[in-house]
Amino acid sequence: MDFITFCACGKPVDETFIYCPWCGKQNRDHDDKDVLENVFSQLEEKQANDRISRVKKIESKIEALEKELGLLSKLSGK
C-alpha cells in the first residue's frame, strides 16, 4: 500500500512522487514540515476553542450553583 502525504498546497500526493502533480512543487523535507506545522497549529486552535467553551460551560454551572447556594443560605439564615 502506498503512503499518501500532503503537499504544501494542501493536496494529497503519493509519497513516492517527488514533485506534486497539482502545483509542481518538490514534495520533500521542509514542505512536509510546513504542512505538519499547519496541521498542528490548526489542531491547537481547535483544542483551545474546545477548552474555552468547556470553561464557559463550567463557569455557567458554577454561577447556577452559587445562586442555589445563595438561596439556601438565605433560607437557612432566617
Ligand SMILES: [Zn+2]
Ligand atoms: Zn502541491
